[in-house]
Amino acid sequence: MGRSVGFAIYGVIGLICIGxxxxxxxxxxxxxxxxxxxxxxxxxxxILIFLFGYLATSWNVLGGFCGQLSLGHAAFFAIGAYTSSxxxxxxxxxxxxxxxxxxxxxxxxxxxxxxxxxxxxLKGPFxxxxxxxxxxxxxxxxxxxDFTGGPLGLLIPLTEDSWSDMQFMAKEPYYYxxxxxxIFGILATAKIGSSRFGYYLRxxxxxxxxxxxxxxxxxxxxxxxxAISAAMTALGGTFYAQYTQYIVxxxxxxxxxxxxxxxxxxxxxxxxVMGPVVGAFILVPIGEMTRVIFSTAATGVSFVALVNxxxxxxxxFAKYLxxxxxxxxxxLALLLYGAILIFVCLxxxxxxxxxxxxxxxxxxxS
Amino acid sequence: xxxxxxxxxxYGDVQVLNEISFEVNPGSIMTIIGSNGxxxxxxxxxxxxxxxxxxxxxxFEGRDIHMLKPHERVASGIVMVPEGRKLxxxxxxxxxxxxxxxxxxxxxxMEETTEEVLELFPRVRERLGQVAGTLSxxxxxxxxxxxxxxxxxxLLMLDEPSLGLAPIIVQQIxxxxxxxxxxxxxxxxxxxxxxKSLSVxxxxxxxxxxxxxxxGTGAELAGNDEVKKAYLGL
Numbered sequence: 001m002g003r004s005v006g007f008a009i010y011g012v013i014g015l016i017c018i019g020x021x022x023x024x025x026x027x028x029x030x031x032x033x034x035x036x037x038x039x040x041x042x043x044x045x046x047i048l049i050f051l052f053g054y055l056a057t058s059w060n061v062l063g064g065f066c067g068q069l070s071l072g073h074a075a076f077f078a079i080g081a082y083t084s085s086x087x088x089x090x091x092x093x094x095x096x097x098x099x100x101x102x103x104x105x106x107x108x109x110x111x112x113x114x115x116x117x118x119x120x121x122l123k124g125p126f127x128x129x130x131x132x133x134x135x136x137x138x139x140x141x142x143x144x145x146d147f148t149g150g151p152l153g154l155l156i157p158l159t160e161d162s163w164s165d166m167q168f169m170a171k172e173p174y175y176y177x178x179x180x181x182x183i184f185g186i187l188a189t190a191k192i193g194s195s196r197f198g199y200y201l202r203x204x205x206x207x208x209x210x211x212x213x214x215x216x217x218x219x220x221x222x223x224x225x226x227a228i229s230a231a232m233t234a235l236g237g238t239f240y241a242q243y244t245q246y247i248v249x250x251x252x253x254x255x256x257x258x259x260x261x262x263x264x265x266x267x268x269x270x271x272x273v274m275g276p277v278v279g280a281f282i283l284v285p286i287g288e289m290t291r292v293i294f295s296t297a298a299t300g301v302s303f304v305a306l307v308n309x310x311x312x313x314x315x316x317f318a319k320y321l322x323x324x325x326x327x328x329x330x331x332l333a334l335l336l337y338g339a340i341l342i343f344v345c346l347x348x349x350x351x352x353x354x355x356x357x358x359x360x361x362x363x364x365x366s
Numbered sequence: 367x368x369x370x371x372x373x374x375x376x377y378g379d380v381q382v383l384n385e386i387s388f389e390v391n392p393g394s395i396m397t398i399i400g401s402n403g404x405x406x407x408x409x410x411x412x413x414x415x416x417x418x419x420x421x422x423x424x425x426f427e428g429r430d431i432h433m434l435k436p437h438e439r440v441a442s443g444i445v446m447v448p449e450g451r452k453l454x455x456x457x458x459x460x461x462x463x464x465x466x467x468x469x470x471x472x473x474x475x476m477e478e479t480t481e482e483v484l485e486l487f488p489r490v491r492e493r494l495g496q497v498a499g500t501l502s503x504x505x506x507x508x509x510x511x512x513x514x515x516x517x518x519x520x521l522l523m524l525d526e527p528s529l530g531l532a533p534i535i536v537q538q539i540x541x542x543x544x545x546x547x548x549x550x551x552x553x554x555x556x557x558x559x560x561x562k563s564l565s566v567x568x569x570x571x572x573x574x575x576x577x578x579x580x581x582g583t584g585a586e587l588a589g590n591d592e593v594k595k596a597y598l599g600l
Contacts, residue, residue, distance in 0.1 A: 215440025
């Protein structure tokens with residue numbers, strides 16, 4: 001029973017997602033949504049949800065199933081973005097093929113990174129440190145190298161709307177591509193999760209020693225997981241490059257991106273197929289909406305002037321709030337976002353999806 | 367069957383085993399007894415390949431195996447059931463068993479093996495669909511041994527199977543171990559429960575501070591004055 005309800009909910013949300021472009025600019029949506037949050041903004045948020053849902057799902061193969069905490073997945077994202085973009089700029093190779101090339105490069109790098117880390121038995125925080133270092137080195141190299149455009153990054157030459165160049169003026173094609181990518185990620189991880197390979201990964205996560213004592217080649221399986229996870233992440237990188245048509249190292253290899261990817265997976269429920277997607281569906285809209293809602297006002301008062309002003313305390317407090325609210329996209333929005341994250345971590349330490357599941361089985365018992 | 371010659375091993379810079387030599391005969395139960403920190407677990411881990419063999423040689427059925435990786439040793443027929451069970455707690459009992467059949471030969475015969483193992487452990491059959499972490503200690507130990515048997519080992523190595531179990535369950539576990547041996551699997555046991563383990567063993571050695579000090583049949587050692595004094599408290 002619980003299973004079919006779950007499928008039904010996912011199905012309805014999926015249908016809404018498919019239909020969104022058709023009613024994103026309808027009067028009803030414009031009336032319901034806060035100002036600035038309809039039409040193409042809504043589609044943009046949708047694209048971000050799907051892309052981050054997909055990236056977190058990709059991370060889940062290595063970090064969730066296999067329990068190897070990678071804090072450097074932005075590196076694979078960047079490898080995907082840069083490989084396809086460079087091939088397109090220099091050789092006119094269509095991003096569809098460039099995407100696969102990027103995935104192949106990322107897989108090779110994933111194998112390499114896995115080999116050196118796992119060969120020397122790096123686990124948990126030590127593996128995480130290696131992945132951070134790797135991503136940071138890659139970022140610095142990309143800033144330094146000429147062929148990656150250095151700090152200026154790469155500008156993808158504009159063409160007309162074209163499927164072969166994966167370029168469009170409108171948001172809709174990107175919207176459906178991102179949606180397709182996310183569905184691909186879900187299907188791929190579902191397939192992995194129910195395969196023998198998926199069970200080996202979980203066995204390694206739960207007790208690597210017992211897995212080895214049973215003859216599971218933990219190093220080989222961990223390397224496979226790293227490569228698959230890296231290749232999947234790289235596909236998302238190519239999509240991002242084509243969507244924004246401009247990539248710079250500080251955007252695509254930043255640590256904040258690596259952390260965001262993990263955040264969605266962990267908040268949703270890492271190690272579960274749908275966990276990362278659920279996380280993205282919850283957190284991306286919250287992040288975007290708080291940003292849009294709280295960045296509209298501008299008081300034009302400096303903080304120091306506010307502190308020194310001679311007005312009653314109550315009024316001063318209201319002005320403080322105004323000040324925070326007008327923090328130019330940051331301020332209160334990030335504060336609120338952080339508070340929500342802390343709340344979720346405290347109330348649902350294993351993620352939203354496991355919490356919902358235990359709530360359901362608790363409801364059945366009583 | 368298994369012949370261990372002068373092996374040394376340890377962790378990092380710390381040497382634990384000092385030139386250990388012994389033999390395990392096919393179809394028998396051999397036990398290593400000794401107190402905490404004597405090096406029993408290190409011995410078994412070295413045999414499984416989880417610890418490096420620093421020097422000396424290990425041969426299994428006439429073949430040198432001390433250079434092999436853990437998974438290659440499993441494929442050659444040596445399986446270890448680790449101390450403290452080490453089940454995969456969030457997976458079901460059935461999934462735990464299936465993970466025991468890793469190498470291709472074991473995978474091919476998985477259904478047949480599962481049936482044989484469940485016949486031996488009816489309690490495990492009752493719990494197949496349950497999440498392993500929710501079982502009692504004794505049941506977990508049974509699942510751990512079953513999981514080890516899924517690889518169709520020629521030599522099954524058990525590290526402290528009685529650890530943390532109630533006396534009545536310990537009795538059952540030892541009976542099951544004896545039954546595993548009767549059905550054709552050679553057993554190497556590492557135990558602190560000297561009395562119980564000696565009663566089922568064909569042969570036993572005593573380990574102290576990384577060296578073997580005594581050896582003999584189970585009955586001989588159980589009657590040995592030193593063993594009585596040091597381990598049985600008689």
